Amino acid sequence: MEKYLEKSIKEVIKEFPKVSQILDEYNIGCAPCSIGSCMLKDIIAIHSLPIMREIEMMRKIEKVIYPKREVKMPLVNELTQGTSLFQEKKYSPPLKKLVAEHTLIKRYLELISKIIEDINAASRIDKDLILKGIDFIKSYADKFHHAKEERILFKYFDENLDIIKTMLKDHETARGYVKDLFEGLEKEDKIIIIENLNNYNLLLKEHIKKEDEILYLWMDRNLSAHQVGRLFAEFSDADKNIGEVETKKYEEFIFSLEERFLKKD
Amino acid sequence: MFEGCPGASMQDFREGIKETRQENGKRQSQLKQWPIQLHLISPLAPYYDEADVLLSADCVAYALGDFHKDYLKGKSIAIGCPKLDDDKEVYVDKIKSWIEDAKINTLTVMIMQVPCCGGLLHLAEQAVKASKRKIPIKAIVVDIQGGILSEEWV
Ligand SMILES: [Fe+2]
Ligand SMILES: [Fe+2]
Numbered sequence: 001m002e003k004y005l006e007k008s009i010k011e012v013i014k015e016f017p018k019v020s021q022i023l024d025e026y027n028i029g030c031a032p033c034s035i036g037s038c039m040l041k042d043i044i045a046i047h048s049l050p051i052m053r054e055i056e057m058m059r060k061i062e063k064v065i066y067p068k069r070e071v072k073m074p075l076v077n078e079l080t081q082g083t084s085l086f087q088e089k090k091y092s093p094p095l096k097k098l099v100a101e102h103t104l105i106k107r108y109l110e111l112i113s114k115i116i117e118d119i120n121a122a123s124r125i126d127k128d129l130i131l132k133g134i135d136f137i138k139s140y141a142d143k144f145h146h147a148k149e150e151r152i153l154f155k156y157f158d159e160n161l162d163i164i165k166t167m168l169k170d171h172e173t174a175r176g177y178v179k180d181l182f183e184g185l186e187k188e189d190k191i192i193i194i195e196n197l198n199n200y201n202l203l204l205k206e207h208i209k210k211e212d213e214i215l216y217l218w219m220d221r222n223l224s225a226h227q228v229g230r231l232f233a234e235f236s237d238a239d240k241n242i243g244e245v246e247t248k249k250y251e252e253f254i255f256s257l258e259e260r261f262l263k264k265d
Numbered sequence: 266m267f268e269g270c271p272g273a274s275m276q277d278f279r280e281g282i283k284e285t286r287q288e289n290g291k292r293q294s295q296l297k298q299w300p301i302q303l304h305l306i307s308p309l310a311p312y313y314d315e316a317d318v319l320l321s322a323d324c325v326a327y328a329l330g331d332f333h334k335d336y337l338k339g340k341s342i343a344i345g346c347p348k349l350d351d352d353k354e355v356y357v358d359k360i361k362s363w364i365e366d367a368k369i370n371t372l373t374v375m376i377m378q379v380p381c382c383g384g385l386l387h388l389a390e391q392a393v394k395a396s397k398r399k400i401p402i403k404a405i406v407v408d409i410q411g412g413i414l415s416e417e418w419v
Contacts, residue, residue, distance in 0.1 A: 090417050090418065091418070092401060092418045093401040093418055094401070096418075225317055225371050225373060225401075225403060226317050226339065226370060226371065228371060228401050228403075228418070229317060229369075229370030229371035229400060229401055230370065232371075232399075232400065232401050233370070236399070
């Protein structure tokens with residue numbers, strides 16, 4: 001079993017496709033990961049399942065890898081009683097800030113399907129609506145939020161770690177979608193606009209979930225109290241740069257979209 | 266039935282202490298300052314400058330076997346008892362001065378599990394609320410037999 005723990009998740013799944021289902025069952029969304037180079041043992045460590053859930057999952061994986069070996073399966077119900085799949089998440093103050101920023105970004109993502117409906121229905125493209133969305137994505141989600149991750153948070157860790165490389169790659173991919181979205185808008189091409197809004201939505205939803213549920217929790221477990229204090233101070237400085245007025249502006253923008261698209265039904 | 270103050274109720278752990286592995290050698294103290302009592306310290310003492318500060322209830326260091334190694338190390342400290350000490354408004358002012366004047370990096374508040382000990386955390390929260398500058402505060406609750414009951418950012 002040890003030799004498989006040292007293998008990348010992609011290799012393990014290639015050899016034993018069933019492992020992918022088992023990971024899914026435990027809400028470990030690594031199977032569809034585009035990179036998949038994290039080692040199985042790191043994946044288990046990083047997701048911090050309640051200990052009995054982890055044992056249960058490992059037994060299932062072992063059974064797939066060594067079907068002939070006698071593996072004693074614990075009773076699932078007995079194990080899951082009283083343990084929820086995710087423990088209550090408590091973030092350190094700096095990471096709590098980032099999670100709160102995700103909430104605003106997710107509110108925009110929730111609106112994307114409505115915006116697309118609007119584009120489909122209207123005879124002329126509402127350029128202003130899309131441009132304001134691009135401004136929100138570029139200024140708030142990227143220049144403000146992703147920059148705090150890239151220039152501050154990730155610097156506290158080894159940036160060669162697969163999980164961080166995956167996050168950086170997601171940021172890059174997102175930038176590509178926004179660029180294409182803007183070009184689509186200039187050409188007034190509905191298909192390109194819709195395709196890139198959809199891509200951005202799907203990517204960012206997954207990305208934020210990975211950060212909220214895995215990356216940040218793992219980071220919190222590895223940051224010392226001293227580092228948490230430094231990070232908090234550095235984030236506060238970065239927040240001052242964008243300023244309260246700007247932040248308010250984007251909150252109001254999202255709120256106005258919700259009023260427009262969600263209130264009428 | 267009224268059982269009296271849980272913080273003062275008598276409990277005897279003698280039976281529970283097991284002979285653990287013999288430990289050899291001496292451990293170095295991690296204390297890097299004097300005084301430490303919250304009424305005696307000055308929040309402007311140089312060792313509080315931008316420091317990670319530990320505000321500990323008096324009893325904590327006696328209950329925790331590894332207090333120096335695991336909790337005091339790398340930190341500047343002050344101690345107090347939220348139940349027995351007088352003039353606790355002074356405590357709030359001093360904590361506030363740590364945050365605003367000494368610009369401390371973090372504040373870790375260590376208290377015992379007994380209900381009255383929560384008062385120390387409450388004083389710290391009052392001080393943070395009154396301060397313009399914000400810092401992360403961590404609360405660590407120690408049980409009376411020296412275990413860690415919880416450790417979280419507030
Ligand atoms: Fe990110
Ligand atoms: Fe993020």
